[in-house]
Amino acid sequence: MFPLLIAASLVFTPADAAFAYSNAVEIVRDCSPRDAGTIRGGIAAFHILDLASIAGANVRLDRFSDTTPRGVRHFTNLSAEFVANPTGEWVVVVSHYDTKAGTGCPGANDGASTSGLLISLAGVLASRQFDGGNVMLVWTDGEECFESYSANDGFHGSRRAAARLKESGRKVRGVVCVDMLGDRDLGISIPRNGTDSLAEAALRAAAARGLKGLVARADIVVKDDHQPFLDLGFPAIDLIDFSYGPDNSWWHTKEDTPDKISIESLHKAGELVAGIITELFNDR
Ligand SMILES: [Zn+2]
Numbered sequence: 001m002f003p004l005l006i007a008a009s010l011v012f013t014p015a016d017a018a019f020a021y022s023n024a025v026e027i028v029r030d031c032s033p034r035d036a037g038t039i040r041g042g043i044a045a046f047h048i049l050d051l052a053s054i055a056g057a058n059v060r061l062d063r064f065s066d067t068t069p070r071g072v073r074h075f076t077n078l079s080a081e082f083v084a085n086p087t088g089e090w091v092v093v094v095s096h097y098d099t100k101a102g103t104g105c106p107g108a109n110d111g112a113s114t115s116g117l118l119i120s121l122a123g124v125l126a127s128r129q130f131d132g133g134n135v136m137l138v139w140t141d142g143e144e145c146f147e148s149y150s151a152n153d154g155f156h157g158s159r160r161a162a163a164r165l166k167e168s169g170r171k172v173r174g175v176v177c178v179d180m181l182g183d184r185d186l187g188i189s190i191p192r193n194g195t196d197s198l199a200e201a202a203l204r205a206a207a208a209r210g211l212k213g214l215v216a217r218a219d220i221v222v223k224d225d226h227q228p229f230l231d232l233g234f235p236a237i238d239l240i241d242f243s244y245g246p247d248n249s250w251w252h253t254k255e256d257t258p259d260k261i262s263i264e265s266l267h268k269a270g271e272l273v274a275g276i277i278t279e280l281f282n283d284r
Contacts, residue, residue, distance in 0.1 A: 012270030024116030036142040037073035045076040056126030096143030113182025133281035158225035175236035177226035181269035182261030189218035194237035205275030
């Protein structure tokens with residue numbers, strides 16, 4: 001038996017990225033489309049549960065109902081917690097896994113790439129005993145809206161997760177939402193609707209991990225899973241590559257297939273997230 005490696009700096013290796021990629025490919029192959037409230041959406045949740053549990057994480061399912069423009073639907077969030085200090089602060093990393101309803105979109109980049117990344121990150125956190133601080137990973141359902149974003153359409157999982165986090169009374173250092181970060185042609189934006197100090201930490205992490213130029217603040221507002229956390233007063237940012245294929249034509253279409261994502265991009269995205277977690281806990 002090897003002793004667990006205890007580290008204050010979290011590293012995401014090329015092997016971790018290869019695992020993230022294979023997870024994303026499996027999610028697409030076995031569970032797509034994964035529209036919220038459908039059987040295949042449920043299969044995707046259990047597939048993520050399986051993969052992350054096998055990777056060493058203690059994963060919880062949270063089944064809930066919510067009103068949508070198509071009536072009451074059932075959703076499933078998943079979460080895994082890695083505790084370094086029971087009374088300390090938390091960094092929360094969020095990825096949605098659902099696909100856009102009715103489009104037949106396989107969601108390789110939009111949903112599967114970052115969900116696969118979080119499964120791999122779960123394995124990293126479980127096996128390498130990061131002692132910098134507490135980390136929670138959340139896979140959300142129902143990020144996509146059925147018609148257009150409103151109080152009862154879209155962000156079903158993130159609104160639920162944000163409310164539960166608030167109820168828990170935990171101290172939260174930051175919420176980092178990751179979306180569409182598997183794109184072979186990766187360029188990451190930090191939209192304007194986010195917490196300034198977290199955006200600065202992300203830029204410092206990028207520089208520290210040799211990823212300067214990959215990440216930039218963008219003067220755009222993006223509706224994504226970080227918004228419900230911001231609305232409840234948590235510091236939060238979104239990391240998103242919202243330029244996917246010619247004129248974004250692979251987004252929410254049948255073109256969003258695994259050949260459009262890469263291990264290299266997932267390595268960069270994973271290193272960035274690992275760098276941000278490290279940065280947030282060292283920056284006190
Ligand atoms: Zn989407």
